Amino acid sequence: MSRSKNDLPDPLILAAAGAGIAVLATGAALWQRRRHRESRGQEETIATDAPHWTLDKTSSRALFGKSVLINRPRAELYAAWMPERFPEFMENVVAVDDLGDDVSQWTIKAPAGREVTLVNRITERVEDTSIYWQSTPASDIANSGEVRFTDAPAGRGTYVSLILAYDPPAGKVGRLAAKLLQREPEVQARRDLHRFKQLMETGEVTTNASPSARGAESPAEPHI
C-alpha cells in the first residue's frame, strides 16, 4: 500500500523533533568533553609562551595585565613613567606626593565621591626595562605591580605592559560597586595605559569633548 499524503508528518513536528535531537546531541557532547577534561586533570601540559598574566580564566585571575604598542623609543617611555606625571594621564589620580625613599602617596577618586589613598614603594628599577612597586601597610588598598618596557620589532617602538595585583576594598561588594561606576582598577588601568600612549605619541590626551543636544554635557568635557 502506498503512503497517502496524509501520512506525512507535519513539518512543524519534524522541525521540533530536529531541534530536540540537536539539543540532546549538544548536551551529550558537552558531558563527554567535561569527562574528558576531568580524566586528564593530572596530565602534564606543555609550557607555552603566553604571558603569565594571560593564563587562567579571566574570572579566576589574581593578576591583571595589559600591553600596548607605543610608537616611541623604550628609554623615552621609561623616563616618562614617573609619579609626578601620573596625574597627566591617570584619570582618577588627583595627586601624587613624594614621601622620599622611593615611597609615594597617591590620592585617587573612588566611587560615591570618596577618595582613597595608596602608599606605594618602588621596590626595583631595571633601567629602561621595568619598574616594580609594592604597597606599604599605610595604603588603603594593598597592591603591587610592574610596568615593563620591551622593544617592539621592526622599529615599531615599544611594548608597554602594565601588570597589576590588588585586594579590592570591602571585598567583592566594593569591587562590584567600583565596577558599576567604571572606577574598577582594571578598567582604569587599561584606560590610563591608553592615555599614556596618546600622550607619548601625540603630545596630548585624546578627548571627544564636543557639543551635543544633551543638556547635561559640556562641550569642553569628554563623554561616553
Place this chain on the structure above:
Amino acid sequence: MRAVTWQGRHKISVETVPDPEIVNPRDAIIRVTSTAICGSDLHLYDGYIPGMRAGDIVGHEFMGEVVETGASSTLHRGQRVVVPFTISCGQCFFCEKQQYSACDNSNPSETRDVSELMMGHAMGGAFGYAHLTGGYAGGQAEYVRIPYSDVGPVVIPDGLADDDVLFLSDILPTGWQAAVNADIEPGDTVAVWGCGPVGLFTIQSALLLGAGRVIAIDHFPTRLALAKKYGAEILDYTKVDVREALAEMTGGIGPDACIDCVGMESHGFTVDNILDQVKVKLLSSTERIHALRQAILACRKGGRLSIPGVYGGFADKFPLGQLMEKGLTVKSGQTHVQRYSGELLDMIQAGKFDTVSLISHHASLEDAAEMYRHWHDEQDLYTKIVLKPGLAKGAVSARQEMEHA
C-alpha cells in the same frame, strides 16, 4: 550655534547647542560653509549603526573657514579647509603606515572599550558617526572642533569653489580608494555595484586608473544616467539578470574586479534579500548583503573584490566557499582619507574629476530634517545634498534650476 542632531530612528532635528571649544593644543575650530549628507548617514537615520545617542550632532562631510586655533595647530585663522571624516593623529603605528582610518589614538579611552568589544579592536575616530568611532560631534553644524588639526585638514587654494572640493572630505577619496583597492590592470573590466555618490566617484577613479571599461549597476534612472555620463556602461538590475549580463559582456569569464559601493542596506526583490530583510526587521541581523553576494559570484576566478560599502556586523549566507574556490582577493576598509588628499586636490585642479554634477540639491542647514527625508525616500531625484549654514530656511536650489541659471 545651530546643529543637525540625531534623536532616534528617522528622527533628525536642528537644535541650538553650545559652541565647540578648543580643548587640546592641536585643535582648531572651523566655521562650516558647506556640509553634505552622506549615504552612510542613512544607516544612522535608519538606526542600523549601534552606539548612537539621542542628541548626537551628525555629519562627516564638511568644510569651512578656520576661526580659532590651539597652541600647536599649524592652521591659521581665515584659511579655507576641507576636513577628512576620519580623525587621525598622524603619529601612531597605523598613521605612519598611512592607514589613517585605523588610527589608534583618535578613539578616546572612554569610548574605545565598546568598539573593541564589537570589532576585536577599537576603530579609529570619525566625526558625527556614533560612539563606536569616538563620539565626536559632526559637521552638519555651524562650528566644529577639529582634533589633530595639523594632520587632517586640507588647505584649499583660492579660486576653487566649495562644490569643487567639498567631497575631498569623504566620498571622492572613498571612491578613489575603492578603485585603488581593486588593483586595476590596464584594460580591465571593472563592475561597480551602486551608483550613489561613492559609486559615481569609483567609476571616475577606475577609468583614471586604467580600466578598459566600467560596468555600473543600479536601478535609479538618474543615478544610472550620471554613471553613463562619467563613462560607465550601465545595467539596471530590475531589467536584467546582472550575473548573466556581466558574464555575456566578458566572454563568460566575469569582471576582473568587482566593487561593492552598496553596503549593508542592499535593495532588490530576490529570495536572499527578502530573507535578509525579514531578519533585519526581527532585529536578528543588521546586514543585507545581496550586492556583495552577487559581486562574489559574478567576479572572475582570481579576480579582485573591493568593498568600500559600509557594513556593521555579522552577516548570514556569506558565500565563503565561492570566495575561496575562485581565489578572489578582497580589500576593504574605511578610507585612509589623508593618504589621498594631496593628489586628489591636484587632480581636481587639473580637471580630472567631475565633482559637481552629482550634486542635486543645495539647502539650508535649517532644512536638514526635510532633506534627510528626501535623501531616504527619493533617491532617484536626490543624488547628493549639500547643506549650507549660510542659506536662509527654505532656500532650496535643485539641479534643474542650477542648470538653467
